[in-house]
Amino acid sequence: MNKILFMNFSPNKKGNTYRIGEKLLRNKDYEVLQMVDYKISQYGQVFEDDQISEVFEKIKDADTLVIGSPVYWYTVGGLLKTFIDRLYMLDEAKILKGKKLYLFAQGSAPSKDTENAITYLATRLCYLMEMELKGVVVDSSDGGKILNTMIIE
Numbered sequence: 533m534n535k536i537l538f539m540n541f542s543p544n545k546k547g548n549t550y551r552i553g554e555k556l557l558r559n560k561d562y563e564v565l566q567m568v569d570y571k572i573s574q575y576g577q578v579f580e581d582d583q584i585s586e587v588f589e590k591i592k593d594a595d596t597l598v599i600g601s602p603v604y605w606y607t608v609g610g611l612l613k614t615f616i617d618r619l620y621m622l623d624e625a626k627i628l629k630g631k632k633l634y635l636f637a638q639g640s641a642p643s644k645d646t647e648n649a650i651t652y653l654a655t656r657l658c659y660l661m662e663m664e665l666k667g668v669v670v671d672s673s674d675g676g677k678i679l680n681t682m683i684i685e
């Protein structure tokens with residue numbers, strides 16, 4: 533069975549990112565990981581209460597990751613950027629290999645440059661982590677484009 537994990541990288545547990553993710557995954561079986569509940573240290577700044585291993589524990593059995601992020605300052609939000617930074621040279625990150633990734637980001641009025649930057653980031657992330665990029669969409673906060681064009685298999 534295809535196990536789907538929706539990772540909400542917004543600090544708002546029931547905000548626009550969550551709302552769009554919920555609609556996107558209607559009629560699907562999935563689990564939600566609220567990333568704001570985990571303390572993820574910045575790359576190179578590893579504190580004792582760092583919880584990245586707990587996140588990998590939650591991710592490991594998923595076949596499909598649906599990552600949702602708000603747009604902050606013309607790119608993905610800090611929670612997601614910090615998570616991605618931490619994957620660098622991290623042994624545990626090898627479990628991402630072979631997983632399918634859908635990544636969406638929404639903001640109040642994301643520019644074309646923002647869309648290009650996030651699309652490039654998702655493409656390179658999947659290439660380096662050997663994940664399969666199934667979709668990447670950047671949209672305004674109503675999520676219309678995400679919901680119309682991103683089909684979760």
Ligand SMILES: Cc1cc2nc3c(=O)[nH]c(=O)nc-3n(C[C@H](O)[C@H](O)[C@H](O)COP(=O)(O)O)c2cc1C
Nearest residue numbers: 542544547548549602603604605606639640641642
């Ligand atoms: C720090 C910060 C920076 C933001 N920067 C942008 C931006 O560059 N472009 C944009 O379209 N929206 C920007 N926004 C708006 C958010 O992306 C938007 O409100 C989003 O819907 C919030 O998602 P959430 O409800 O899941 O938290 C910013 C919001 C915050 C708090």
